[in-house]
Amino acid sequence: MPEVTSFAPGFPTWAELASPDPERSKDFYCDLFGWYSYTLTSDMGEYEMFTLGGVQGPEVAGMQTLADDSLPSSWTCYFRTADMAASLDAVRRAGGLVLVDSLDVADLGQLSVCSDPEGADFALWYPYHLQGAGVVDEPAAMCWVELACRDIEGARRFYGEVFGWRSVERDYHRPVYINWKVGDWSVAGMVPMDEHWPPGYPAHWIPYFWVSDCDESAAAAAELGGRVHIPPTDIKPGRFSVITDPTDARLALLTPAVEDRAAVRARP
Structure with missing residues (x-):
């Protein structure tokens, strides 16, 4: 299983689930894909990491608890940026919206959540210690x-x-x-x-x-x-x-x- 050590700008890097019922979601995905999960605690709260092959295995996706019950459960696709500020400026110029301005996620990286002019949400990621998924284009990834x-x-x-x-x-x-x-x-x-x-x-x-x-x-x-x-x-x-x-x-x-x-x- 080849290890992914970096992603070029514009590439998808990560997929994150926002779930109103994390335990049910965890059971579903671990049973369906054979994933393992562990909880990462930071100043932003708890975050679930899905991996292949146990706690030491490569990360494949993440999950957070849906903060607002009025919002639908959904997956968010993350894309690598080389310059967060420049990307957010480009989103605004092109007619999109910045829903969550750039913020640091512990020492893992910097994220922002945006939507395109038709309302489709996506996220931007600038890595520090987490490049994104540790493996892609492989079974269960x-x-x-x-x-x-x-x-x-x-x-x-x-x-x-x-x-x-x-x-x-x-x-x-x-x-x-x-x-x-x-x-x-x-x-x-x-x-x-x-x-x-x-x-x-x-x-x-x-x-x-x-x-x-x-x-x-x-x-x-x-x-x-x-x-x-x-x-x-x-x-x-x-x-x-x-x-x-x-x-x-x-x-x-x-x-x-x-x-x-x-x-x-x-x-x-």
């Missing part, structure tokens, strides 16, 4: 992040201005699917919210997690109290399913068609 939105052209403009992303169209499972690239490397995707989505459903980011058998994992998620919204479906990158966990946080499962994710991400 994050292997992709994806935006679902209605204003595709507006999103192209916004994220291009904020992260310098270049968009490339793909012929996957929908008429239009966008891969965003940093240099030659695909870092994220975007899917249009069309008539198949419920009216008024908000734009949002979700993480994808690698599973060895998408069908088995989707069935296990349902048995553990989750819901399957898109049943296991074949697409060019592999077999995927979109689910919500028992607290209604949305995420996706993917069994890659090609295990060499580097080759897939480097596709022109």
Whole structure:
């Protein structure tokens, strides 16, 4: 399992769950992915770290308790910035909002939470001692992040201005699917919210997690109290399913068609 020691600016670095019921969420994800968890205590309160292989294993995701019960449970995708102040200025200039201004998280790093012009939340991360996930593109780890939105052209403009992303169209499972690239490397995707989505459903980011058998994992998620919204479906990158966990946080499962994710991400 290769260790991730750093992330380039514009790359996804971390996925964080905000849950109204941390114990239920912990049980669900540890059972579904085989994760281990431990509690990190700081001046900001308690934070749950999910790892592979026990307390010494690489970090794969985090969880905090949802502070406001009126807000939905959700996953937040974090992206690496080389300059927090400059990134926040870019967010504002491009029409986004800064929801949580830059703050230090102990000695781990600096974060900020933003939303794009359509209201999809995301976070920025500048690392100190925690670069982000200790492993990606491996079983039980994050292997992709994806935006679902209605204003595709507006999103192209916004994220291009904020992260310098270049968009490339793909012929996957929908008429239009966008891969965003940093240099030659695909870092994220975007899917249009069309008539198949419920009216008024908000734009949002979700993480994808690698599973060895998408069908088995989707069935296990349902048995553990989750819901399957898109049943296991074949697409060019592999077999995927979109689910919500028992607290209604949305995420996706993917069994890659090609295990060499580097080759897939480097596709022109």
